[in-house]
Amino acid sequence: VPPDPEATVRVALLAIGDELLSGAVDDANGSWLAARVTEGGAEVVARQTVPDDLQAISEAFVHWSERADRVISTGGLGPTADDLTFRGVAQALGVPVQLSPEVLAGLEARARARGTELSENQRRMAELPRGAEPLSNPVGAAPGLWIDGRQWMVLPGVPREMRAMFEAHRHRLGLTEHADRRSYRFVGVPESELDRWVAAAGLPDGVQVGFRNVHLENEVKLWAFGSNAKARLDQAEDALRSSAPAAWWTEALEVTVGRRLAQRGETVAAAESCTGGMVLEWLTAVPGSSAWVQGGVVAYANRVKVEQLGVKQGALESFGAVSEAVARAMAEGVRDRIGADWGISTTGIAGPGGGTPDKPVGTVWIGIAGPDGSDAELLRLGGDRQAIRIRTVQRLLAAVGSRLGFDPNP
Amino acid sequence: VPPDPEATVRVALLAIGDELLSGAVDDANGSWLAARVTEGGAEVVARQTVPDDLQAISEAFVHWSERADRVISTGGLGPTADDLTFRGVAQALGVPVQLSPEVLAGLEARARARGTELSENQRRMAELPRGAEPLSNPVGAAPGLWIDGRQWMVLPGVPREMRAMFEAHRHRLGLTEHADRRSYRFVGVPESELDRWVAAAGLPDGVQVGFRNVHLENEVKLWAFGSNAKARLDQAEDALRSSAPAAWWTEALEVTVGRRLAQRGETVAAAESCTGGMVLEWLTAVPGSSAWVQGGVVAYANRVKVEQLGVKQGALESFGAVSEAVARAMAEGVRDRIGADWGISTTGIAGPGGGTPDKPVGTVWIGIAGPDGSDAELLRLGGDRQAIRIRTVQRLLAAVGSRLGFDPNP
Numbered sequence: 001v002p003p004d005p006e007a008t009v010r011v012a013l014l015a016i017g018d019e020l021l022s023g024a025v026d027d028a029n030g031s032w033l034a035a036r037v038t039e040g041g042a043e044v045v046a047r048q049t050v051p052d053d054l055q056a057i058s059e060a061f062v063h064w065s066e067r068a069d070r071v072i073s074t075g076g077l078g079p080t081a082d083d084l085t086f087r088g089v090a091q092a093l094g095v096p097v098q099l100s101p102e103v104l105a106g107l108e109a110r111a112r113a114r115g116t117e118l119s120e121n122q123r124r125m126a127e128l129p130r131g132a133e134p135l136s137n138p139v140g141a142a143p144g145l146w147i148d149g150r151q152w153m154v155l156p157g158v159p160r161e162m163r164a165m166f167e168a169h170r171h172r173l174g175l176t177e178h179a180d181r182r183s184y185r186f187v188g189v190p191e192s193e194l195d196r197w198v199a200a201a202g203l204p205d206g207v208q209v210g211f212r213n214v215h216l217e218n219e220v221k222l223w224a225f226g227s228n229a230k231a232r233l234d235q236a237e238d239a240l241r242s243s244a245p246a247a248w249w250t251e252a253l254e255v256t257v258g259r260r261l262a263q264r265g266e267t268v269a270a271a272e273s274c275t276g277g278m279v280l281e282w283l284t285a286v287p288g289s290s291a292w293v294q295g296g297v298v299a300y301a302n303r304v305k306v307e308q309l310g311v312k313q314g315a316l317e318s319f320g321a322v323s324e325a326v327a328r329a330m331a332e333g334v335r336d337r338i339g340a341d342w343g344i345s346t347t348g349i350a351g352p353g354g355g356t357p358d359k360p361v362g363t364v365w366i367g368i369a370g371p372d373g374s375d376a377e378l379l380r381l382g383g384d385r386q387a388i389r390i391r392t393v394q395r396l397l398a399a400v401g402s403r404l405g406f407d408p409n410p
Numbered sequence: 411v412p413p414d415p416e417a418t419v420r421v422a423l424l425a426i427g428d429e430l431l432s433g434a435v436d437d438a439n440g441s442w443l444a445a446r447v448t449e450g451g452a453e454v455v456a457r458q459t460v461p462d463d464l465q466a467i468s469e470a471f472v473h474w475s476e477r478a479d480r481v482i483s484t485g486g487l488g489p490t491a492d493d494l495t496f497r498g499v500a501q502a503l504g505v506p507v508q509l510s511p512e513v514l515a516g517l518e519a520r521a522r523a524r525g526t527e528l529s530e531n532q533r534r535m536a537e538l539p540r541g542a543e544p545l546s547n548p549v550g551a552a553p554g555l556w557i558d559g560r561q562w563m564v565l566p567g568v569p570r571e572m573r574a575m576f577e578a579h580r581h582r583l584g585l586t587e588h589a590d591r592r593s594y595r596f597v598g599v600p601e602s603e604l605d606r607w608v609a610a611a612g613l614p615d616g617v618q619v620g621f622r623n624v625h626l627e628n629e630v631k632l633w634a635f636g637s638n639a640k641a642r643l644d645q646a647e648d649a650l651r652s653s654a655p656a657a658w659w660t661e662a663l664e665v666t667v668g669r670r671l672a673q674r675g676e677t678v679a680a681a682e683s684c685t686g687g688m689v690l691e692w693l694t695a696v697p698g699s700s701a702w703v704q705g706g707v708v709a710y711a712n713r714v715k716v717e718q719l720g721v722k723q724g725a726l727e728s729f730g731a732v733s734e735a736v737a738r739a740m741a742e743g744v745r746d747r748i749g750a751d752w753g754i755s756t757t758g759i760a761g762p763g764g765g766t767p768d769k770p771v772g773t774v775w776i777g778i779a780g781p782d783g784s785d786a787e788l789l790r791l792g793g794d795r796q797a798i799r800i801r802t803v804q805r806l807l808a809a810v811g812s813r814l815g816f817d818p819n820p
Contacts, residue, residue: 019620021454022633023445026436030459035433044431045466047459049440056455063473080605080621119606158623160793195490196529210429211490213568223432270708276694277687280708284686287762287795295714297707298680298690304705304748308718338714352697383570385697 008225009042009174012064015049016057016076016085017157029074029155029162036166040175041225042070052076057088065092065150070173072166075157077142079121085154089145090129097127103134103143110141138164146172180229182237184220185249187398191218193245201239204232215387216394217253253397254282260404261292266341268400270296271309271334273321274348274364275389282393294340299330309333322347322359327376331367343369344400348379350388362388366396368403418635419452419584422474425459426467426486426495427567439484439565439572446576450585451635452480462486467498475502475560480583482576485567487552489531499555499564500539507537513544513553520551548574556582590639592647594630595659597808601628603655611649614642625797626804627663663807664692670814671702671752678810679748680706681719681740683731684758684774685799692803704750709740719743732757732769737777737786745779753779754810758789760798772798776806778813 013034015027027049034044045068050060057076064071076085090097104126111118125142128134135144135153140161145154146169153173155162186194191211198209198220206226212219224232249256261268270279277298284293297308302321305311310333315325327345335343348364355361362383367376377399381391423444425437437459444454455478460470467486474481486495500507514536521528535552538544545554545563550571555564556579563583565572596604601621608619608630616636622629634642659666671678680689687708694703707718712731715721720743725735737755745753758774765771772793777786787809791801 018618019622019631021444021457022448022620022631023441023443023454025622026438026441027457028436031433031436033433034431038432044433045461046470047425047431047437047457049457051455060456079602081609082619119602121605122602192489192529192532195531199491208428209492210432212429212435221429221432272687272690275691276699276703277682277690277706277708280687280710281685281691284708284710285796285799289686290710293686293710295708295710295718296687297718298687298694298705300690300694300700300703300705308705308707308748338718386695389695 009070010045010068011037011042011070011072011173012045012068013037013047014057014060014064014071014073015047015157016052016073016088017049018052018082020049020075021051027074029157029159032159032163033072033074033166036170037072037173037175038223039179039181040170040173041179042173042175052082052084054084054088054091057085058091061089061092061150061152065152070151070153072153072155072173074155074162077125077144077154077156078158079119079125079142081121083125086128086132086145089132089147089152089154093129093131093147093150095130098130099123100126100128100134103128106143107141135165135169137161138168140164144169176225179223179225180233181221181223182233183250184222184240184244185251185253186218186246187216187249187253187394189218189245194218194220197240197243197245201236201243203236203239207232207236215383215391247402249401253394253401254286257397257400257404258283258286258289258292260401261342264341264404266404267292267294268342268344269294269334269338269340271305271330271343271345271367272296272298273300273305273330273346274350275346275392276300278389278393279344279346279396282397294338296338297334305330309337320359322349322363322365324365324376324378327365327367328369328374331369331376332374335369341371342400342403343367343374344396345369345376346392346396348381348388348392350385350392352385364388364392366392366399368396368400370403419480420455420478421447421452421480421482421583422455422478423447423457424467424470424474424481424483425457425567426462426483426498427459428462428492430459430485431461437484439567439569442569442573443482443484443576446580447482447583447585448633449589449591450580450583451589452583452585462492462494464494464498464501467495468501471499471502471560471562475562480561480563482563482565482583484565484572487535487554487564487566488568489529489535489552491531493535495564496538496542496555499542499557499562503539503541503557503560505540508540510536510538510544513538516553517551545575545579547571548578550574554579586635589633589635590643591631591633592643593660594632594650594654595661595663596628596656597626597663597804599628599655604628604630607650607653607655611646611653613646613649617642617646625793625801657812659811663804663811664696667807667810667814668693668696668699668702670811674751674814676751676814677702677704678752678754679704679744679750681715681744681753681755682706682708683710683715683740683756684760685756685802686710688799688803689754689756689806692807704748706744706748715740719747730769732759732773732775734775734786734788737775738779738784741777741779741786742784751781752810752813753777753784754806755779755786756802756806758791758798758802760795760802762795774798774802776802776809778806778809780813
C-alpha cells in the first residue's frame, strides 16, 4: 500500500480495438503506459480492453470514471470505419461530435504536403466531441483529446504516436517524479523461494513488491512513492541482502554481461546452433554493444560447424552435434577464428522434431571458452521450441556473467 | 457482426495481478485465450486487468458476469501472499473458502515427490470457495476452478499451466469449431490503403475484418463463424483478389520464405551486421528450418567482415561499412563461404549513436546474392534501435520472398 493512499492518483487504462480482443495483437501500449503511470506515483487500478463498439466504448469511460481519477484510452482514432473512439467519448459525455476547423486544417495541410487529398474517412478524424480539447500529435496526423472536466486523455493506438503524445501532454495528469524502484533478478531460483526470502526479510512500510517471470528468469521488483522512496528502498535492500538466496542481477542479463565486458576491456564472439542467432541478437540489442561484441557464426548445418569453427568431423561422428566435445570445440573455434577474448556456444535440440531417447527435445550443451580454457554445461530444458531457445540464452548469459565475475549484489 | 448474434457466446477475460498493472509484464495469456475463444466462435466482449486486491477481484467477477455469458480469469493462484483469486471468487459468490482435502492431498503428494514439505502459503492453495469444482492441472501444482452456476473458469497465470488447463477443460465453455479465418499480409503498404481496398471490395455479410500492424507489416484479417464460414470467406477473397494493391503473404514472412526455399530445394545463409543475428533467429524459429538454413556470420566488427566474409578492406575504406558495395560483398561472401544457394546481408546504422549527416541513424543496406548474381537495396528506416532492426529484417525477408518468386495471392 502506498504511504499516503488519499493522495494517490488512481488511473484506469482503456485499450480500444477488436483486434485486441480477438487475440491478434498484444496491448503493448497498456504496459508502456502502466509503467509510466506507476513511475509517476499514480496507481493503475484497472486495464480494460474494449471492442470497436460505440456502446461499449461509452460504457467503459463512464464505468471507470466512477472508479478512477483519470481515464486514459488508446486506439480507435484512425481513418478506418471501425475507429469509433471520438464518437464513443461523445456518447459518454452526452454531447454531439462536431467538425473542428482547426484540426481539419491540420489534416489537410499534412495531406497536401504528401501530395494527396483527404478521404471522407480521414475527414472524420476532425469530428471531435463538443467541448473536447484536441491534443497535438508530434509525430502523426490524428490528434488526441483531453476532456478537462472528467480528466480523460484519449490517445492514438500507433505506439510511436501514442508515446510522443503522452510525453507531450503528461503534465495534465498530475503525475509526480517521486517514485523509485529496484529490481533483483535471478536465473534458476524458483519464485516460491524468492517469495519466502522477501517475506522473511520484513520490508518497511510503504514498499510494494512484485514478482515477474520470463522463462528461467525470476525478478523481484520493489517500489515506493513519495520523497523518502529512496531511503525506504535502501532499508529494504539492506534487509534483503543479508539473506539473499543467490547473487542477483539488477539489469537485463545482456546489459550486465556487456557492462562487465566493457569494464574488463574484453570482447565476445558466439557460435550458435540451436539458438540460431538469438544469443548474438540479445547481445547486440544493447546500444553501444559494438564495443564488446565482435560477431560470430551461426552454424546450423554440421558442415558449417566443421568448416567455419574447426569442429572435428570425428567429434561429430563419435559424440554427435549435441555433446560436450562439440560445445567446447564451437566455443574455442569461434573465439579463435573471430578473434575475441571469450567464445560462447550453444548446441541442442529445440524441437519439435529431432529428439531421441538418449537426447530428448530440450537437451542442450552450452560452452564457454576464455583466456583460462573452456568448459561446457549440460542443460535439460522444458517448453516448446521458442522457450527452449530463450532458456538456453538465459542460462548461457547467466553462466557468462558468473565467469566474468560480475559484481554480485552491487 | 456475427451472423447469429443470439447464439454467440459472450466471454470476458480477467487477468489478475499487480505486475500486469504496473507495466512490468504483458498479459500474454489474454491474447492467447482471446484467440482460442474467437476461433471457437465465441466473442470476447472485454479484457480487464485486475489488481491483487480482494475487493477488485470480487467486483470484476460480478461486473462481467452481468455482461457476459462466461468469465475466464488467469493469475493469482500461486503460493505467494498476493495470490488472492480464490478468496476473491468466494467473496463474489458470497461463500467462505474451505480446505479441500482432495486438493491438499494432491499438493502434498507433489511436494513429497520432490522431497520437500508444503509451506503454510502452499497449503492455502487448497482453500477453495465452497461449492467450487477444482480443475485438474496437467502440468503443475495449482488447481483451477469451475463455478458451474456462473460459468466462471479460474486458471493459473503461468502460461504453460494455463494453456494445458484450458485445453483440458475447454469443453465446459461451449465453444464450437466452426470459425474460419484468413490473413493477408503486406510489407510497406499503408493501412489506409488497405482500408480503402477492403471497403471497396464490399465483403459479404457476417465476415468480420481486423487490421494489425507490426512495424512495416500490415495485415488484414478476415473471420467468420458458423458452418458456412469457409464459403463466405472464399467469396470475400474473390472480391479482394480482383483489386489487391500488391501481392500478399498469408503466413509470417519467415515461414513463407522457408516454404518457398523447401519447394525449390534451395538453402540460405545470412551475413548480418546491424541486425546482429535477428535475420537468422527469425529464419530458424520455424520448425524444420535446418532443411533450408545453413547458417551464417554475424559480422559486427569490420575486421570480421573482411576475415570471415571476404569483404575488401578497400571497399570499407572507400565506401564505408554501410554501403551498396559492402552489402553485396557480404551477401556474396556468406553465400560462397557457408555454401548456400542464397546469401543475404544487412549493414546499417541502428543507433542511437553512429549516425552522420550523410548516413543518419536508420540508413541500412540489404543485399541478396543468388544463382543469378547479387544486388542491394538502400533502406531509410524510422524508429528506435530495435524498430530499425526489426524493419530491416521485414524488408529483407520480403525482398527475398520476391526474388524466390513466392506464389503471390495463392
